[in-house]
Amino acid sequence: MTTLFISDLHLDASRPQITRTFVDFVHDEAARAKALYILGDLFEAWIGDDAGDETSDAVADALAGLHARGVPVFFIHGNRDFLLGDAYARRARMTLLPDGSIVDVDGERTLLMHGDTLCTDDAPYQAFRTQSHAPEWQRAFLARPLEQRRAFAAQARAESVRYTRSVADAITDVNDAAVVAALRAHRVRRLIHGHTHRPAQHSVDLDGVPAERVVLGDWYEQGSVLRCCGREFAMRRLA
Incomplete structure (x- = not known):
């Protein structure tokens, strides 16, 4: 069976048409999958679990049905929805994972991240991230x-x-040294992340050992899904 990865749906x-595309995807392809991983920025913005609307209701219903x-369904917070909390996760029946989680994907230990922490050259953003992730700021x-x-x-x-x-563009993309450091720290040879909206598969030299970094696409114009079955990866666009 196929494991599915998505991120940056916003x-x-x-943009109700993208929500419909997502709901159709959940009812169709995702319903036949082994698991669905959402690596952040499911929503354009999240200002609290008490601020629901028709979009968040439709998403919760679709994921709960899945x-x-x-x-x-597993979820890692992004930079737009880092305030998504336990209440909404329970309603959508999602399991929250910490950013930088290691999962077994068909026998390969794989590091999953949203990806924003890898953009270390973007100093202003990293400063805001540190501030906004402080518990006192969030409260x-x-x-x-x-x-x-x-x-x-x-x-x-x-x-x-x-x-x-x-x-x-280089400022808002990942830093190569940060990527290598993350792979090395978690002792893995595969990283999947989103955030940069630059879908691609990159080869990484990890201390002389081949490794890979897979970047997910965004959903601004159409859906983008990474399908993993065994060692085979395929990025698919949805109309």
Whole structure:
């Protein structure tokens, strides 16, 4: 059976067609899979489990149905939905995994990450990530009224777009040394991640031993799914 990996769907009420594509994917291909791994940024923004809408409801229902059919769903937080909590995960029947989890994929120990922590050349983002992942920052943010949180998220998205357009692509891509360090620290030869929206399969020289880094695609224009069956990897686009 096939293990499926997706990330960077950025689901949002403003793009209902992508949500429909995802729900169809869950009902069809994912229903026949061994497992589904979502490596972050399932949603465009997540401001708390108490801020649900039709999009998050549809996603939760689809994933809970997938779980009911015997297909486990695993989720790693991304930089847009790092506040997704236990309440929503229980509703969607997802198992939350820490960023930097090792799983057995058809006999190969594989490191799964969202990928943002590998972009070490992007100093401003890493500083914000450190701040926003602090428990005290998250408690204070989630205590704000919903309208304040929505306004903050909208402003953060706009600033992210402006910032990304203003810096070189290399700054927002992974750092090669960070990739090697992650593989070495976890003692694995395969890494799968998202975040950069640059789908590809890369060969990595890990201290003289061949290793690989597989990057997942985003879902802004169409779906993107990595299918793994044995040693075979295939990236598939969904209409």
